[in-house]
Every structure is written in C-alpha cells, then in structure tokens.
Amino acid sequence: MNSNKPAYNNRLGIKGWVYAGKYTFERYLYLGHRLTGMGLIAYMLLHIIETANRMRGVVAWEGLMGLFALPLFKMIEYALFAAAVFHALNGVRLLMTELGFFLGRPKEPVYPYSSSIKRHRPLTYIIMALAALIIILGGSSLFFP
Amino acid sequence: MRETRLWSWHLLVIPIIIVLLGLHFAIMHYAPVFYGVSVEEARNFEAMIERGKSVAQLVLYILLLAAALYHGLYGLRGIIRELPMTPALGKIVDITVICVGLFIFAFGTYVTWWTFSYPVGG
Numbered sequence A: 001m002n003s004n005k006p007a008y009n010n011r012l013g014i015k016g017w018v019y020a021g022k023y024t025f026e027r028y029l030y031l032g033h034r035l036t037g038m039g040l041i042a043y044m045l046l047h048i049i050e051t052a053n054r055m056r057g058v059v060a061w062e063g064l065m066g067l068f069a070l071p072l073f074k075m076i077e078y079a080l081f082a083a084a085v086f087h088a089l090n091g092v093r094l095l096m097t098e099l100g101f102f103l104g105r106p107k108e109p110v111y112p113y114s115s116s117i118k119r120h121r122p123l124t125y126i127i128m129a130l131a132a133l134i135i136i137l138g139g140s141s142l143f144f145p
Numbered sequence B: 001m002r003e004t005r006l007w008s009w010h011l012l013v014i015p016i017i018i019v020l021l022g023l024h025f026a027i028m029h030y031a032p033v034f035y036g037v038s039v040e041e042a043r044n045f046e047a048m049i050e051r052g053k054s055v056a057q058l059v060l061y062i063l064l065l066a067a068a069l070y071h072g073l074y075g076l077r078g079i080i081r082e083l084p085m086t087p088a089l090g091k092i093v094d095i096t097v098i099c100v101g102l103f104i105f106a107f108g109t110y111v112t113w114w115t116f117s118y119p120v121g122g
C-alpha cells in the first residue's frame, strides 16, 4: 500500500548534515573534512590559473599580489590555510583509522559495549588540539609580521 | 579491482602532499619564521623567479601539482558520484574530471617550466 513512501523519512533534510541531535564528534569531523576538501580542490584549480599571471610580467604579478595583500584576501587566505591544516591533520587520523592503528584490539561484544571510536578518541582530541595550535601560530605570522 | 587501485593512489599520494604542501606553506606563510623575510618579500616577482630557477623546485612543483590534483579530483569525483545518478551520467562525471585534471596539470607544468626557463636578468 505504502510502497511509494520512502523507507527512511529524511525529516531533517539538509539541516541533518549539521545537526541531528546525537552526532558524534567524528561525524562533525567528517563534515569538516568534506567541506575543506571541496574548498581546497576548488582553490587549487583557481590557484594554478591565478599564479599563471606571472607569465604576463612583473607589473601584472605585483598587481595581483597587491590585491591579495588587502585585508579581505588576507582573511580568505587565512581561512584556506586553516582549512588545509585541519584537512591534513584530520586526514592523518583517517589514514591511521583506515589502516587499523590506534583502534584497540578486537574484543568480544559483551555488554556494556566499548567502541573502537571511543578508544580512538583521545588521539582524535590530541590531533585536533595540534591542528588548532598550528592554525593559531600560522595566523600570528600572517597578521603580525 | 580498478576502483581499489584508484582509491589506494588517493591515499598513497598523501605523504607527498604533506611534505610538499608543508614546504609550500613554510615559504608562503611562515617566511618570517623560517627565512627571515616578510610574507610580501617571499612572494614578489624576483623571489618567485629566483626560486623557480632551481631544478629541485621545478621537479617538486610538478610533483605537488600531480599529487594534489589527483588526490583532490579523485575525492571530488567520489563526492559527486555518491549522489544518485544513472551509470551514463556517472561516466560523464568521470570523463569531465579526468579532462579537467589533465588540462590543469598540463597548464601548471607549462607555467612551472616557463618560470624555470625565464631568462636570467630579463
């Protein structure tokens, strides 16, 4: 009767990407990883075209660098730097997870269950703290040379 | 098997990106810390040409170009192909991504080569 009703009622829609009430920390990291990955590849494609302006000579290049020295572009650039650092460090965490490191030994599933994600979590916090540190330090040399 | 191989490369190029993009950021963002010059000085025309003259730089930029493009475009392809689509549309996505990648790689390589062969003092 109800065969054309979706099996899963996606009640939250796009809002559910960001918050569904009980997402774990790692779920937000996934979202961040995906958004920063898309941002980085978009930037990279533009970057190759933009840095090709060097072929138009000194004046064109210095003009472009002058533009990038404006506060707005400084902010964008810093956001990009932060995105890259986050993506890189979270990526290292993903690599280790995929290769099976720091997940603990497999155990009998006896209640109360202990999840490998929980065992992994201290490392996740350390890596994210490191990312925050690098992002803050990178900003200091950018804004207060 | 083919998909596994493509995915393995997505992960295998990561060490290259970490080292080379790390270096790139060291030059572009941490210039005052590591090289004792301001960020602007590190990015002016002469400094860029000066760097571009070294064979190491030529090779490393082309390597970064290839590795980051592959990793990024493979990732993007995965994100797009996760969406519901017909196999034919999936094929079109694949071909478009490959074409964009090859074009940007060829163009970036040409620009790097242009820098490398820029006449000294000219």
Ligand code: HEM
Binding pocket: A033, A034, A035, A036, A037, A038, A040, A041, A044, A084, A087, A088, A089, A090, A091, A092, A094, A095, A098, B010, B014, B017, B018, B021, B068, B069, B071, B072, B073, B074, B075, B076, B078, B079
């Ligand atoms: C700096 C070092 C980097 C590391 C350690 C890293 C690591 C990773 C890892 C582990 C994944 C997930 C692979 C998987 O689980 O299948 C990934 C996905 C991705 N990466 Fe990177 N990456 C780096 C740099 C970059 C750069 C420079 C770009 C852009 C040019 C990029 C774009 C992407 C994209 C678009 C995805 C797909 C995201 C998704 O499917 O949600 N990454 N990266």
Ligand code: HEM
Binding pocket: A040, A043, A044, A047, A048, A051, A052, A077, A080, A081, A084, B021, B024, B028, B043, B047, B048, B051, B052, B061, B062, B064, B065, B068, B107, B108, B109, B111, B112
């Ligand atoms: C906001 C941060 C960045 C700045 C300020 C920056 C700046 C530059 C500059 C000035 C050049 C010209 C070459 C030189 O001076 O040595 C260059 C080239 C290059 N950059 Fe970046 N970059 C940034 C981020 C990135 C990212 C995130 C990637 C990779 C995903 C990247 C990849 C490249 C590549 C491959 C080249 C060589 C281009 C070519 O051969 O045509 N850059 N960058």
